[in-house]
Each structure stands twice: as C-alpha cells, then as structure tokens.
Amino acid sequence: MVTIIRKELADYFTSIRCFILFLLVFLVGAAGLYAAWQGIRSNPGDSSFVFLRLFTSEGTAIPALISLLALIVPIIGITLGFDAINSERTGGTLSRLLAQPIYRDSVINGKFLAGMVTLAIMVASVVGIVGGYGLRMIGVPPTAEEIIRLFLYVVFTIIYGAFWMAIAVLFSVVFRRVATSLMSSVAVWLFFGFFYTLMIVPAVAKSVDLMILLRRFSPNTLFEEATTVLLLPQWRGSGLFAVGEGDISFMLPNALSLGQSILVVWPQLVSLIALSIICFAISYILFMRQEVRST
Amino acid sequence: MDKNIVVETKDLTKKYNGTTVVDQLNLHIYENEIFGILGPNGAGKTTTILMLLGLTEPTAGTATVAGHNPTREPLQVKRIVGYMPEKVGFYDSLTPRENLKFIAELNNIPYHTIDAKIDEILKAVGLSKQADQRVGTFSRGMKQRLGIADALIKEPKVVILDEPTAGLDPEGINQILDLIASLPKRGTTVALSSHQLYQVQRVCHSIAIFSRGKVVVAGSLDDLGRKALAEGHYRIEVEVAQASPGLADILAKVKGVSKVETKDNLLIVSADSDLRAELARTVVHANVPLVQMKIQEFSLDAIYMKYFQEKG
Ligand SMILES: Nc1ncnc2c1ncn2[C@@H]1O[C@H](COP(=O)(O)OP(=O)(O)OP(=O)(O)O)[C@@H](O)[C@H]1O
Ligand SMILES: [Mg+2]
Numbered sequence A: 001m002v003t004i005i006r007k008e009l010a011d012y013f014t015s016i017r018c019f020i021l022f023l024l025v026f027l028v029g030a031a032g033l034y035a036a037w038q039g040i041r042s043n044p045g046d047s048s049f050v051f052l053r054l055f056t057s058e059g060t061a062i063p064a065l066i067s068l069l070a071l072i073v074p075i076i077g078i079t080l081g082f083d084a085i086n087s088e089r090t091g092g093t094l095s096r097l098l099a100q101p102i103y104r105d106s107v108i109n110g111k112f113l114a115g116m117v118t119l120a121i122m123v124a125s126v127v128g129i130v131g132g133y134g135l136r137m138i139g140v141p142p143t144a145e146e147i148i149r150l151f152l153y154v155v156f157t158i159i160y161g162a163f164w165m166a167i168a169v170l171f172s173v174v175f176r177r178v179a180t181s182l183m184s185s186v187a188v189w190l191f192f193g194f195f196y197t198l199m200i201v202p203a204v205a206k207s208v209d210l211m212i213l214l215r216r217f218s219p220n221t222l223f224e225e226a227t228t229v230l231l232l233p234q235w236r237g238s239g240l241f242a243v244g245e246g247d248i249s250f251m252l253p254n255a256l257s258l259g260q261s262i263l264v265v266w267p268q269l270v271s272l273i274a275l276s277i278i279c280f281a282i283s284y285i286l287f288m289r290q291e292v293r294s295t
Numbered sequence B: 001m002d003k004n005i006v007v008e009t010k011d012l013t014k015k016y017n018g019t020t021v022v023d024q025l026n027l028h029i030y031e032n033e034i035f036g037i038l039g040p041n042g043a044g045k046t047t048t049i050l051m052l053l054g055l056t057e058p059t060a061g062t063a064t065v066a067g068h069n070p071t072r073e074p075l076q077v078k079r080i081v082g083y084m085p086e087k088v089g090f091y092d093s094l095t096p097r098e099n100l101k102f103i104a105e106l107n108n109i110p111y112h113t114i115d116a117k118i119d120e121i122l123k124a125v126g127l128s129k130q131a132d133q134r135v136g137t138f139s140r141g142m143k144q145r146l147g148i149a150d151a152l153i154k155e156p157k158v159v160i161l162d163e164p165t166a167g168l169d170p171e172g173i174n175q176i177l178d179l180i181a182s183l184p185k186r187g188t189t190v191a192l193s194s195h196q197l198y199q200v201q202r203v204c205h206s207i208a209i210f211s212r213g214k215v216v217v218a219g220s221l222d223d224l225g226r227k228a229l230a231e232g233h234y235r236i237e238v239e240v241a242q243a244s245p246g247l248a249d250i251l252a253k254v255k256g257v258s259k260v261e262t263k264d265n266l267l268i269v270s271a272d273s274d275l276r277a278e279l280a281r282t283v284v285h286a287n288v289p290l291v292q293m294k295i296q297e298f299s300l301d302a303i304y305m306k307y308f309q310e311k312g
Helices: A002-014 A016-042 A050-056 A065-081 A086-091 A093-098 A104-138 A144-174 A178-204 A208-215 A219-231 A258-289 B045-052 B074-080 B096-106 B111-124 B140-152 B170-182 B197-203 B221-230 B247-252 B276-285 B300-311
Strands: B005-016 B019-030 B034-038 B060-065 B081-084 B158-162 B189-193 B206-211 B214-220 B234-240 B257-263 B266-271 B290-295
Touching: A002 A016, A002 A104, A002 B096, A016 A050, A016 A065, A016 A104, A050 A065, A050 A104, A050 A144, A050 A219, A065 A104, A065 A144, A065 A178, A065 A219, A086 A093, A086 A144, A086 A178, A093 A104, A093 B081, A104 A144, A104 A258, A144 A178, A144 A219, A144 A258, A178 A208, A178 A219, A219 A258, B005 B045, B005 B189, B019 B045, B019 B060, B019 B189, B019 B206, B019 B214, B034 B045, B034 B197, B045 B060, B045 B158, B045 B189, B074 B081, B081 B140, B096 B111, B096 B140, B111 B140, B140 B158, B140 B170, B170 B197, B197 B300, B206 B221, B206 B300, B214 B221, B214 B300, B221 B300, B234 B276, B247 B257, B247 B266, B247 B276, B276 B290
Parallel strands: B034 B189, B034 B206, B081 B158, B158 B189
Antiparallel strands: B005 B019, B005 B060, B206 B214, B234 B266, B234 B290, B257 B266
16 A cells, blocks of 8 residues: 555656645745735734734735635645546556555555645645744744644644545546546535535524534534634634624633633534545445446 | 466356346366457456456356455455456556556565566567656557556466457567467466457467357367367368369278368368378379368367357
C-alpha cells in the first residue's frame, strides 16, 4: 500500500490539477489575510483572541478566511477524489493493477490516504502562511489556547475535506464516467451548500428549533458551527445557539473556555467523522464487490 | 515436455444475472506449454481468464493455478501470474519506465535490479527508443507491446495474455510471437486468447476452442488436426500427370489406406499412418507419372470452421 500511496502522491504533486488547487488555496490565503488586515484595522477594539481574528475578520468586500476556506475545502475534496476509481477503470489500468499481488482494498485505501495527505498539506500550509504573515502584521503572538484552537480548526477542516473526498470517491466507484461522478459530487455540494440550508429548510421548518435541527443534517452546517465555536469563542450567532429575538444570552460578554468549546463541538466532530466513514465504507464495499472489467 | 498441470479448472461456471457465460469448464494447461484459447466473440474467453486470476468470482466450480485457488488465495496466484488484459491501459502522464517501475515495486522486485530488468524487457518488446516518452503519446500497438512487457516484468511462472497481438503491425506480430515462443524455455507457461488462427497455430502447442461458454474442442494441435480433418487419419495428396481410372482402386488396396477420393488428377488418400513412400512406389509401379505428393497440412482455420459449421 505504501507504494500506491507514494505513486498517488507523486501523481498529485506533478498534476496540473493539484497545481491549480495550490494556487487557489494560496489566493484564498492572501485574500483572507487582506480581509483580516482591513477588518482588524477598522475595528481594533476587542483585544481578546486577536490572533484568531486573523482568520475570522471580514474585510470590506472580502469574506473572512474561515468562510473562504469553508467554500473551497469541499471543492478541494471533490477535486482530489472524483475520478479516483473510474479513471483507472476507463483507462484500463485498474485490471492491471488488481492483477498485482496487492490486496484489493489497498487500492482504494491508498488513494484515499494520499488524498488526505494532500488535503492536510494544503490546509495546514494556508493556515500556517496566514498565521505567519499575520503575526508579522499584528505583532501579537498567539496564546497557547489560540494555538490549540487553530490546531483543532485545522483538524476539523481536514475532516470536512475528507468527507467531501469520500463523497467524490463514492461517486467515482458508482459511476463509470468521470464526468458523471464529477457532476454528481458538485450537485451534492450545491444541494447542501445552497438549496438545503437557504431554501428547503426555511421553507419546511415552522419553528426555529426545527430549523436548527434540520440544518444540522447538512455537513456544511456542522462544519460552520464547529469552526465558529472554535475560532469565535465569544460569538453566539445564529449557528449553534440560535435563539429568538430578544434573548438575553445572544451575546455573552465572556467567551466559552477551551474545554467548553471542545465539548460543544464534540457532536459535530463525531457526526462529520461518522458521515465520512459511512461514505467511505459504502464506496469500499461497492469497490470490493465490483466487476473489474472496464466494459 | 513434462506433463505437470499448472492451470486446471473443474466445472468452472460463471453466470451474470442468470445468463451462463462460462459453463462447467474443464481445462488443463501443462507446464511450459503455450496454450491458445479460441472462440467467437462473447464465447467467455475473457471471463475465464478473469476467473483464473481471481479478478472475478466463479459462480460454481474451481480453478487451480500452480496449486492455488485464485478466489481464496488471490495473492499467491497474482505473485506468479503475469496478466495482460484485453483493453490494456497505462498511466498516460508517466513514461513506460515509470509505469513498469510501479508494477515492479508492487511485486517487491529487489530495487537494484528493477532498472536492468526494465531495459531488458523493453528491448524485448521493441520499445527501447520510447522508454522515456510519455505513454500518453503512444499508439495502440505501442501500448500493446508495453502491455506484454508489463505482464512479463515480474518473470511470472504463468503468463496470461488476452489478445496479445491485437493492433500490432506485421513486424510487431513476428517480434511478439517470437518472444512468446521463447517463454517456455525460460520456464514460463503461456495462456493466450486470440482470434488470429494463423498466429495461434504458429506458436501454440495446445488449444481449446470455446463456444457459448463451453469447450468444444481441446487438445494438442497435432492431434486435433488429424482428428478434425480426417477422423483421426493422415491425408495424403497424390498428384499425377493425367487422370488414370484404375489408380484409385490400386491405391485403396495398399495396407493402411482406408479411403481414396479422386478429383481429376488429384487423389486424396486417407491412411492411418504416413504412407507416402509406400504410395509413391505403388503409383510408379502402376506406370502413372507422379507429379508430386504431400501430406495435407491441416490448418487451424479448417478445424475452427469445421466446428462452427457443424453448429450452423
Ligand atoms: N458484467 C457483465 N454482465 C453481464 N454479462 C457480461 C458481463 N461481462 C461479460 N458478460 C457477457 O459474457 C459473455 C462472455 O464475454 P467475454 O468477454 O468472456 O467474451 P470473449 O470470449 O472474451 O469475447 P471477445 O472475443 O469479444 O473478447 C458475453 O456474452 C458478455 O455479454
Ligand atoms: Mg475477450
């Protein structure tokens, strides 16, 4: 399996696709940094968690880094996975590969792990770069708590990306054509990213409680809530503790402690991991039982 | 040639959604022979090959490859079997060398020997010049050659080639057939499927003809030729200068001759052994000028056609 992972990684890092993704990621990093610069300058007040504000401040026109990342991480996941299996099948390499003395599952595991490594490198590098430049910009080093929060954020983001990769890999197992699997993955992403939370849930849900509950079926919401809690400890926005108007707890003066934050995001973390595992397990099982031949 | 069986199937059956594609197949492939699998499109050749490799599970029956069951011990089988699929494909962005290296590494070939092996095998299939050109730029025939190199890189005990010469130029066909013919000497047993009867006849020692999932004929080529064309007899053509009426009767009396057919000045003699010397003497003795005489060479083509004509 090590050989497969190594080959997949070599493939990724020499592919134009991956180059474009890295470009995109760095653009996002630069944009996020610019947004933070604008945001912090225009509202220097709050002194707690200054370092985290690098990642959460909005600029005048540019969304905050976490919003940008929430947008592109699914794209990265999909891009890394959508043709994992079916391109090998249509290319005629799958039957050759499976005729080698390797376990069949090491093919799909190897591809998935190589994708995870690539994803992790991208996420970690953008957070690292923004952190590094941000440090020079604001001159305030991060506290230990902020570092832990950022680290958890990176872990969450990787898992979120892995979920989308698992969806894409699943479609690459189910559909023989690369174009079909790509379109299906994008369709799921559009569904959860836009239609579900913005149109279907508001239309269906009669009460706020029901709305919150329904929204949680979307992985996007899970991720959004978790990152908000992790990086914006003071915030009690509409995500997690969404409350009716006039609720006094709307904006608590004191932030959630690290322990409390972790407790709050724990269910989100478990759900996201579970969703990823379910998707991966389905593709795994399908792949193991599928006909090898390409016709 | 030793008579160790390397590949054996017992009532091997494959059904796809109730349709029987391979039907109670019993095959024997002996060590160091070249075995040809023939049959019309859709006869089940590829399906059988996939079952031999453990890439498709049989619905019933078993296969044994070098003592291992491909379904239960796929890794042991795949370690010693080289395979070239029908539609062979490679990673287009890599060179042949890189493609082969990947496969060699998956087979745990000692690292320091890989490069030399790749050079050798690429030379054998005539791709030395293109060794460092991306496979994406390859023509179909070049990929086919690389496919054969790929199947042989692990120096397999058994190599299974699904239509190895499809898409090759005449020179390539010769080169590849020579390569295949040289494999038994290196201790490799070959099974190949093909539609090119002439090529099969040239390299194969034994064949099996498939039809609708069943083997209709199997055996060594020499036996089959005799059996199929003359019900187990030799056929000798005797050409004389002009038709002579009594000759057929005279020849029929030669010991060992079972039948004589006459077509103008050509007599076709069926015999149970090679009676050419005897016949020549008889013809000359009868004062008929003998033009030429030859033992009729059977062609695989004729065997093949015979079986499919009978079925209609
Ligand atoms: N996945 C599948 N599902 C259903 N039927 C299949 C499947 N794969 C193959 N078949 C059927 O099995 C039969 C045998 O196919 P196979 O590929 O073994 O033929 P073949 O002898 O290799 O033919 P060719 O000479 O064209 O290569 C065909 O009728 C084909 O339609
Ligand atoms: Mg075939």
